[in-house]
Amino acid sequence: MLQKRYILRYFVILFISAFIFTTCRKDDVPEYEHFVRNTLASSYSESYIDALLSYAGQSYPEIAGLQQHVTTGVNVYKVVYRTMVGGKRIEASGLVSIPDVPGEYPVLSFQNGTNTLNAACPSEDPGNYMYQLVEYIASMGFVVVIPDYPGFGSSSDIPHPYLLSEPTVNSITDMFRAVNEATDEFPGVQLKNEYYLIGYSQGGWATMSLHKYLETEAPDEFTLAGTVCGAGPYDLYHILTGMVSSESYPVPAYLGYIIYAYTFYDYIKNPVNDLLNEPYASRLSTLYDGNHTADQINSQLSTSIPELVKEDFRTNYSDAKYSSVRNSLVTNSIEPYNTQIPLLLVHGDADTQVPVSSTNLFYDKMILAGTSSSVCTKTIIPGLDHGDAIMPCMTRGLEFLIDIRDNK
Structure with a gap:
């Protein structure tokens, strides 16, 4: 017993x-609300970064001024997190680059320009030369966040909501939340509630949309310190009107991208064949599947706008029949307002893809809305087209943001 x-x-x-x-x-x-997982993608020593910036400076002399700010190496992580698109919860992704020296750092978020190829998004191609240069910004004392945008990386099974403000802003702020709640997953790093934003082209528009959201709708959650927007299509109604009324446009992939995303996500109610001629209308849905480059898509469309776009749509754009097109473009444009946060707008004056008038008009309207010219400044770079202005925008923009950070 x-x-x-x-x-x-x-x-x-x-x-x-x-x-x-x-x-x-x-x-x-x-148990995290937004963060799902991270994996180490790459690491770069301080000496490697310094050497690569020296090499890059041979092609882009303006980079030389940034080397003085390099103080650490960096670790680059692929991050998967939860967000919402079209009323459905998805797992999105991006890169987070952190200094390899423990400390508390502000956040800098980079929004990239138009991409159609999944293999070329940040988390799928972190070793891409241009992405590496952004990743190295962490060596200058930032935690750098680089979203893929929905439709790429871990969410490549859904169409990218191109130039749609709500899913764009939601996905980026949810990435901020994911990194904030999971700092233990990034050894040695703590985040300051201090955010800097920079982006170019589509990324310029996304950055400005994010700037306005953080300042006007989420100031208690995120403290925005400064923003740089390059060559963004801030007034989409103005941009598309210019496209469809012209005789030619060099990158028809942009126009097709807007029509495809806006019809798929039910912003534009018209069928595609109301807007585009055949055979372009029928082939549109096969082009934006994440497997085609912009050049490949351009070759399947036409740079001749009369050939590409339906004549009725071009000549009767203001008719009630096309009201959903106009309304959706207005909804996703950025309404100028009185910002109190330092903002730099940059554009090349020879831009053939996003006309410099986009920045000039937006700047003028921001000032008319009450923004001080000492808060919102504008730099127009002479003689540079869309692609050529990327590096000057990034280097000048980064100096602008570092100056704000160092003088807080």
Whole structure:
């Protein structure tokens, strides 16, 4: 009898120990609202970054001024997180680049320009030369966030919501939230509630949309310190009107991207064949699948606008029939307002893809809305087309943001 009692006690103790052990292990795994996982993609030493910037400076002399700010190496992570697109929860992705020296750092978010190829998004191609240059910004004392945007990386199974403000802003702020809540997953790093934004082309528009959202709708959650927007299509109604009324446009992939995304996500109610001629209308849905470059898409469309776009749409753009087109463009444009946060707008004056008038008009309207000219400044770079102005925009913009940070 005594032996049975000891055996029973042994099993009770064993059961309780096992229960406590498994319970503790379950509790040790954090449950995050947004963060899903991260994986180390690459690491770069301070000396490597310094050497590569020296090499890059041979092609882009303006980079030389940034080398003085390099103080650490960096670790680059691919991050997967939860967000919402079209009323559905998805897993989106991007890159986070952090200094390899422990400390508390502000956040800098980079929004890239138009991309149609999944293999070329940040998390799928972190070793891309241009992405590397952005990743290296972490060596200058920032935690750098580089979103893929929905439709790329971990969410490549859905169409990219191109130039749609709500899913764009939501996905970026949810990435901020994911990194904020999971700092333990990034050893040695703490985040300051201090955010800097920079982006070019589509990224310029996304950055300005984000700037306005953080300042006007989420100031208690995110403290925005400064923003740089390059060559963004801020007034989409103005941009598309210019496209469809012209005789030619060099990058028809942009026009097709807008029509495809806006019809797929039910912003434009018209069928595609109301807007585009055949065979372009029928082939549009096959082009934006993440497997085609912009050049490949351009070759399947036409730079001749009369050939590409339906004549009725071009000549009767203001008719009620096309009201959903006009309304959706207005909805996703950025309404100028009185910002109190330092903002730099940059554009090349020879831009044939996003006309410099986009920045000039937006700047003028921001000033008319009450923004001080000392808060919102504008730099127009002479003689540079869309692609040529990227590096000057980034280097001047980064100096602008570093100056704000260092003089806070």
